[in-house]
Amino acid sequence: MKNKIIKLSENVINQIAAGEVIERPASVMKELIENSIDASSANIKIYIMGSGRDCIKVIDDGIGINEKQLVLALERHATSKLDSSDLTKINFLGFRGEALPSIASISDFSISSIKKGLKNGWELNSYFGKVGNIKPSRLKQGTSIEVKNLFKLTPARLKFLKTDRTETGMLIDMFKKLSIVNSETTFQLFIDGVERLNFLSYSSNSIEKRICDVVGKEFYDNSIAIESSRGDASIRGLIGIPTYSKGSGRSQYIYVNGRAVSDRLITGAIRGAYSDYLPRNRFPILSIFIDVAPESLDVNVHPNKAEVRFENEQNIRALIVGSIKKALFSSGLKTSNVNSDKIFKSIKNKFPSNSNYHYDREFSTKNSDIFSSEQSNFREIDINNGQFSPSGKTHKVGSDNQDYPLGSAVAQVHKNYIVSQTLDGLILIDQHAAHERIVYEEIKRAIFGKPIKSQAILIPEIVELDELSISILSEHIEEFKKLGLLFDINDSKSIIVNGTPDLLGEVNILKLVKDLSENLMNENNSQSLKGLLDEVCSAMACHGSVRAGRELDIKEMNALLRKMEITPNSGQCNHGRPTYVKLELIDIESIFGRR
Known part of the structure; x- marks a missing residue:
């Protein structure tokens, strides 16, 4: 050396x-x-x-x-x-x-x-x-x-x-x-x-056409357009509906001022916006374009220029979360058509095309004994013995009942799936998943519409923390009070917890407070407890919803469908799974060779 x-x-x-x-x-x-x-x-x-x-x-x-x-x-x-x-x-x-x-x-x-x-x-x-x-x-x-x-x-x-x-x-x-x-x-x-x-290049509607070319028509058909602004920042693009997602974030195309970026603030905001719709191991597909004034953006963070820093990070986060949540809320019943396509292709592949069949009268006459009733076991099967009957009772459907977006229920099969008829096809609904979303949204409205009740602790608990954690928590005392978490600053190294959110029931107070303080340091926001309550809501909804295996009558089935039609985000359950799939009449007729 x-x-x-x-x-x-x-x-x-x-x-x-x-x-x-x-x-x-x-x-x-x-x-x-x-x-x-x-x-x-x-x-x-x-x-x-x-x-x-x-x-x-x-x-x-x-x-x-x-x-x-x-x-x-x-x-x-x-x-x-x-x-x-x-x-x-x-x-x-x-x-x-x-x-x-x-x-x-x-x-x-x-x-x-x-x-x-x-x-x-x-x-x-x-x-x-x-x-x-x-x-x-x-x-x-x-x-x-x-x-x-x-x-x-x-x-x-x-x-x-x-x-x-x-x-x-x-x-x-x-x-x-x-x-x-x-x-x-x-x-x-x-x-x-x-x-x-x-x-190829495009002169008009270029971005959407290019997205369709690059990401694929399937994404384009299962996406929602967003366009919004907040302060000096704006966002536009296409976001995938929750039931159309992937197991990695590779299909997230994010741009800031025309520059492809990979930024933690943006990806964190996207995950936060979808937190009510997707489990943690699923990632939405999207292509979004964020524009800000050049002087309020620092692109000189790393030599590869893939990371950026915003002058007003809170504004950008609010813009992303607000725009995506608004679009998802407005999408209502929309769910991915991929599952419907899978069903159609699966059935279609199991039935040969009509062009492969040729009716041979001579063959039929010569071999009539093969198909005689004496040789066939079909007559021995009693189709009215209940083995092949739907779980719930069927009924005739009037045309006025089919005007609803989810149609009118005609039967329940396997004690979990509702079959509904619409004017242009049929819909298969997962009764447990659908009711789970309905209950979840109702609980959320009850909780977040007003301050949450707090459960007083008989003997207040002292929680020891470092000075930085104490300082951060002290800035959010009033916000936590609205969420049912009551505490006072004891000294520079501890707080006294007097009450916890009633909905949480018994909770490890030490772990809850430490996790909240760490999340606040990492995320610099007070949404962590709300996120925890969202998970509680989800669990409550799961236990409070109609269970798989419960028989429903026609009135109950139709009541569930009508509730779905007025419930936000009812196209998917709390875990991101679809609540229903639809088969168009034209596809059904195609399966049977009528088209």
């Missing part, structure tokens, strides 16, 4: 910076595509070979770079996108001037470009940080950048890359993420010589 301090070489500095900016091939593609977008490109083509390890090539038709600036482009912290004296108003995706020199330091790098309006283009090569001489290029438009042998001279970085399949999947995910928000640009992705994705 040397004893004296030395200044690192430019190439070593770039390689160190590359460790933060360039994590994997998808990071390279992201930086190059963002440069193309900043250059006002209308068409961007990406070519991938060997999952990005062998080659990543990006070609655009943007404004291009002239000869002098092309040399400067590979120097560290050189950029055309930022006023040298102002970091508060960043209107481009790139601004740090680190990406190109970082990429060039860890790859066999080549860039060709022609400035718009000029006749001659130029090319510059760099072999793992060793920049060559600039030379003329045959390029006629825009910019072309090719990155080969990524991490070849840094085998430790190469070793920690995932399998080819995983790295390719990450490249595709990044391509989709950048394509959605730039719907006015055509994107093409070629992998190992084969075109994998091609998203």
